[in-house]
Amino acid sequence: MTDTAAPGRSLWATALLRLRRNRAAMASLVILALIACLAIFGPRLAPHGYAEVYPEFVKVAPSLRPYPQEDQVIPAAERALKRARVELGEITIDNGTVRIPLTSPREIDPRLARYLDRSDVFTEARIVDLSPDGKSAVAEARVQQLYFLMGTDANGRDLLSRILISLRISLTIGLLATAVALTIGVVYGATAGFLGGRIDNLMMRVVDILYSLPFVFFVILLVVFFGRNVVLMFIAVGAVEWLDMARIVRGQTLSLRRREFVQAAEAMGVSGGAIIRRHIIPNTLGTVIIYMTLLIPKVILLESFLSFLGLGVQEPLTSLGVLIAEGAKNMRNAPYMLIYPAATMTVLLFALNFLGDGLRDALDPKDR
Template sequence: MTDLATNTPEVAAGSRSLWAVAMIRMRRNRAAMASLVILIVLALAGIFGPMLAPHSYAEVYPEFVKVDPSLEPYPQEAQIIPSAETALRRARVDIESIEVGGGEVVIGLSSSREIDPRITRYVDRSDVFSNAEITEIAEDGLSATMVADVQQLYFLMGTDANGRDLFSRILISLRISLMIGALATGVALLIGVLYGATAGFVGGRVDNVMMRIVDILYSLPFVFFVILLVVFFGRNLVLMFIAVGAVEWLDMARIVRGQTLSLRRREFVQAAETLGVSGWDILRRHIIPNTLGTVIIYMTLLIPKVILLESFLSFLGLGVQEPLTSLGVLIAEGAKNMRNAPFMLFYPAATMTILLFALNFLGDGLRDALDPKDR
C-alpha cells in the first residue's frame, strides 16, 4: 500500500500532456505571467478603449494644437479671454467686458448697428465655449450681454499636431497594431510551420524543390507585390496584412525546416515510424511540438517586425490611412515634433516599448515551458 501510494503522483505527473506540463511551468515564471497580464491589458485597452475614451480619435480641436499633457482641464484661465476675442472677431461687434467665473464667461457687447442674436454661432464654433446665448439686449439693439459655458476638456497625454487627443489615438493605434501583428503573424505561422516541417521531414528532391520556391519568393520585390494588391483589391487593411504574413512566412519556413532536419533522425521519430505511425501524425505529434519553442521565440520577434513594416507602408501611403493610425505612425509623427512637443514621441514610444518587452518576456517563458529537453 505504501509503495502504491508513493508512486501514484509520479504516474499522474507522467500522464500529463505536453500542454498541461507547459502551463504548470509557465505559471512558475513570474516575468512571463506578468507580461501575459500586460499584454491582456493592452489588448483590452485596444479593443474597448476607443469606445470609452473621452474624445474620438478623429476629433480635431484647432484651438488645442500640441497642448501639453495635463491632469487639469483645458482651457486654462489665460486662454479663455483671448479665445472669446478671437471667436467674436468676425461678428463685427465691440467687446466691452469679459468676466469669467463659475464655468461661464459673460461678455458685454456693443455695436454701431443692431446686434444680431445669431452671433452666438461664432462662439459655439469655438473649442473653448458651448451653449452660447444672448441673455440681455438693449431696446435699441446696440448693446447686449452674452453668456456661454466654458468647456472642460481633458488631454491626459496632450494633443498632436492637428489638435487630436493623443491618448485616444494611442488606444486606436494599439488596436490597429495588435490586429496587424496577429493577422500577419498568424498567417506566417500557419504557412511557414506546415511548409518548413513538410520540406524537412520528407527531404530529398521534394525538399530541394520546396526550398528553391522559397528562394524565388525571396527575390520578389515586396513593395511591388503590395502595390499590385492595392491596384487589384483596393486599400483593404485586412487583406494588406494577410499579404504581409504571406511573405513573412519564408523565414519561418526556413527555421522550422532546419529544426525538422535535426529531429527527423531522432530515436522517438524512428520508433514512431517503426510502429507504423503515418507521416502526418509524426509531424503533428512529434516534429511540430518539438519546434514550438523556436517558433514561438521567432513569433514574438515577428510581431514587432510586422508593426514596423506597417509604419513603412503607411509612410508610402499604402498602409493605414487617416484618420486611423498605428504605433509606428504615431512614433514617426512624434519624431518630427520631438523638439517642441517631446510628449508626442514619448507616449507612443513608451507604449511600443512596453508591448515589445512583454512580447519578449512572454516568448522566453513559453520557450522554456514548451522545451521538451527541460521536461
C-alpha cells in the same frame, strides 16, 4: 496495502509550471493582457474620438488640469466673435460662465451666439439682456472643460485617444500577419520535411528564391496592387514572412519523422496528410508558439517602418508607427508627441520579447 502511483505531469503542464516561475515572463503576460484590454475597450472609453479635431487646442502640452486654462478663455472669446461685427465690452468669467457685453450701431441678431458655439472652448451660448432698441446685449456661454492627459497632435486631436486606437491597429496587424505567416509556414515546412527527397529539395529552393527578392520593392508592389487596404496588404505581408517559419518547422519535422510514433503510424497505414496533421504539427507547436511571440513584434516594427515611409496605415486611422513618424517631425516644439508613442511601442515590444524568452525556456526539452 496497494501503492497508488502519483499522476504524472504532461509536457504542457510542466512547461506551464516552468513559465509561472519566470517572473519576467509572467509580468510581460500581465502587461500584454492590460495592453490588449486597452486596445479593445480603450477607444470606446476615451474622452475624445481618435479623429475628433479641436482647432483651438493644437499641440497643447499634456496636463492634468482641464483646458482651456483661465488665460485662454478671453482670447478665445475675442477670436470667436471677431466676425460678428460687434464691439466687445469687458469680458468676465464667473463659475465657468463667460459674459461678454456686446454693442452695435445696428440691431444685434440673437444668432450671433452661434459664433461661440462653433468654438471648441464654449457651449450653450445664448444672447441675454437684449436692450429695447436691440443695439446692446450680453452673450453668455459655458466654458467647456476638456482634458488632454497626453496633449494633442499637430491637428488638435487627443493624443491619448490616438495611442489607444493605434494599439488596436498595430496589434491587429501584428496578429493578422503572424497568423497568415504561421499557417503557411507550418503547413509548407511540415510537408517539405515529411516528404523529403526531391520534393523537399524543390520546395526549399522556392523558399530560397523568395528570400532573394527585395522586400521593400515587393511591399511597394503590394501597395500599388491592393491600394490602401491595410488588411489585405498585411495579409500579403504575412504571406512573405512565412519563410523563416517554414525552415524552422522543416528542421523539426526532419527529426520527428524518424521517431517511433511516426513510424508506427506509417506501419498502420495512416496517410501522410493525417500523420502531418495529427503527429507532426502538434509536436512542433512549442517552437511555433515561441516563434509567434517573436514574429508579432517583428511585424509591428515592419508596419512602423512602412508607416514611416507613408506606405502603411492612412488617416484618419493611425498606428504606433504613424504616431512615431509624426512625433519625429514635431520633436523640437512638442517632444511629448514622440515620447508617449515611442514609450508605448517600447513597452509592447519588450513584453513580447520577454514572453518569448520565457516560453523558449519553459518549452526547451533540454531543461526539463
